[in-house]
Amino acid sequence: MELTKQLAEAVLSADPLQDKRAVQMARNGLLDAAASALAAKEDEGIQKLMALVEQEGGAAQIPVMGKGKKVSRQSAAMLNGYLIHALDYDDVHSDVRGHPSAVIIPALLSQLTDGEIYGDRFLAAYITGVEVMARLGESIGKAHYERGWHNTGTLGAIAAVCAIGYLKQVSQEGLAKAIGFAGAQSAGMRKQFGSDMKPLQAGLAAKTAVWSMDLACSGFGGNDSVLDGALGFFSLYGDQELAESRLLEGYGSTWRIVAPGLWFKVYPFCSAAHHAADAILSLMKEHAALPEQVKQVDVIFPPGGDAALIERAPSNGEEGRFSVEYVIALAIFGQTLTLDAFTKKNIPTDMRTWMKRVSRGYDQTIEPHPDAVPKGRFTIVKLTLSDSTTISKRVDIPRGAPGFALSKEDIIQKLSSVTSASQAQQILQAVEEGNAAAYLKLLA
């Protein structure tokens, strides 16, 4: 049987609810996505997108998170996907090499126009979407991302269409065709990183999934083996041979939402600086040094481990999302590593001057921890104080990453930091009850 049809069959016949850890992780994922979206509701990009959507018009079907307005199903998938990913505060997954929940969750929420309460099947559909996206990420090969594709965009539509297929229990033929429509519309470029278009690429993948399933359900004609053969999706975007051996291997026995698992972000900045953040906060807890007492800070990575941290002397908080120097300075100056520190607001001159005391170094002789996240990564933060004593801390697995997962309480705290405690509790209750419609309504 062909790969596309096999994927459709595997998706429809598995039962993710058998794995209670997967179900719990899915609940946490819904809470974390809600927190990530609400954190972004004042974002400038979303205002522009909503104005464009309004200009096109459309039925008032599904709410845009935190915005008090309903838009059409496809537009809602796009806007909610954008919102969840807007601040890069949403979960990541190492197999995906991207952001699964920002695509899967909005695509599923846009199905909730029928008033049906899907219960735990909604969670199972979400687990399915993450599973397929992780498997696509592994099957497409490392070169895909390296060449410049944005995995969240290029893999998201097929994954989300599988999640919808599970939720709606469509036929195998229908799902195979929907995969084909999604595959033939898959896009997204890393060249757009650092612009509003990056999070929009997540939203567009979600929108494509909603539209592709609608096309399939309408009986519109399409190819049902788009993942197969020399002209197929994997040949075009990646590695056909790898996909044939990996895509479906052991599907349904374990769930990738659990292992390697979602990484929920504790801090609203680039994950490459999370290790250093944990380290400096831990050091500051033990030795509450003042800025003037710190002569020098050395931050040691494995070679290339700081590639994503492109800002060494940021001028505002938004640039500071990609600066380990700024993150360390905030901690030393006694400020919290929360959203308000990472806006367009200028960084005060004294802090910018102080940041020059931070140096980066690389050490390839240090053995990474076998469970390091990401693989091969570590960060050592070493403070040299004015009396020339030194204190240092090494972190291999940052808080929130698989292996050091956030507790549900941590995630509720993240949620409470962007909305009222009572709303956070209501959202939690909806998620515990598997009531996706109530969840969506609370986020409206």
Added chain:
Amino acid sequence: MELTKQLAEAVLSADPLQDKRAVQMARNGLLDAAASALAAKEDEGIQKLMALVEQEGGAAQIPVMGKGKKVSRQSAAMLNGYLIHALDYDDVHSDVRGHPSAVIIPALLSQLTDGEIYGDRFLAAYITGVEVMARLGESIGKAHYERGWHNTGTLGAIAAVCAIGYLKQVSQEGLAKAIGFAGAQSAGMRKQFGSDMKPLQAGLAAKTAVWSMDLACSGFGGNDSVLDGALGFFSLYGDQELAESRLLEGYGSTWRIVAPGLWFKVYPFCSAAHHAADAILSLMKEHAALPEQVKQVDVIFPPGGDAALIERAPSNGEEGRFSVEYVIALAIFGQTLTLDAFTKKNIPTDMRTWMKRVSRGYDQTIEPHPDAVPKGRFTIVKLTLSDSTTISKRVDIPRGAPGFALSKEDIIQKLSSVTSASQAQQILQAVEEGNAAAYLKLLA
């Protein structure tokens, strides 16, 4: 200067109206697109798409050709693009290796919400779109299509956004960003050939162009050098080095809508059978043989010249679009090679039996004509009659192809075959006057 910005500058500073042949070709292109779309108005796929668009809702802004209904600008670009390409009756361009007008024209028509009569600037914008799409086709390299990309889809969005940029005279920075949004959403797979999704890929490229320009004009953040560098569009989809040498070489000195030029289809079937159609019609004019008088038909191609003609024993007219056997049988049975012969209706048994008399052959010793269209192609049709005399005809350039262009009268005749003579005359008048708004209104 970077390629993306250079393209934007070249597009905005050229003046296509200086070339009167280009302007005339653009007028013919508008007439041909109208004929192609109206020919498809009873297509089943368009009904399904319109139902889906209705389900999403949207403002009544731009008419869907031949359907008596207005939809939102983006939806209209999609639906009109689908309609023009639905029957594969629309123009092709050898540099594009695909269908430029099915993307460029609908994207431009969706700009006509402001009541402005753009006059000849509309034609100039269309010439610009074809120009950019042809240059992208050449610059992306042959391997792009061969690997499985559908050029109409993958190159159409960037080309159409350049056409819109010219029409609306946006800023260079705005157009560079719009190219970036379009590039990062470019998609389309040949794997979808033979399904409704093929023409939809043309429509989706048009829709992406409309949306991308709207994003750019709204101030939404995006990268303005998406065509450049190791992670750029050409690196990902094609050949960066080729693009850097070819994309802008001599931009604005001659126009590719003229040379190599648009190929307008005389017949509503696969262009690979057009040479044989011309040959058999010419033979039948000279020797009106009856089916029973024809013992054998040999059709000789260069090796691989019939690759697209995948049906040797079609059972209905739709399959017959890809069958040289069926095309020859129609002519021998005295039927016209018009739309009604290429529907889902079954082919009569006597004709299906007769088709077995047609054999295909290949001859690599025959020298192709230097101006053959496509390059290297010829088709020889040889009839052996019941008295064993043989008559044969060779065609290198089919009617409608560049080098054997249709006259305006031919195109008006194509248009008149799908609508009333008086409407055809009105459409002609609107096109002659450069009144795009009137053209669109007549097609509503």
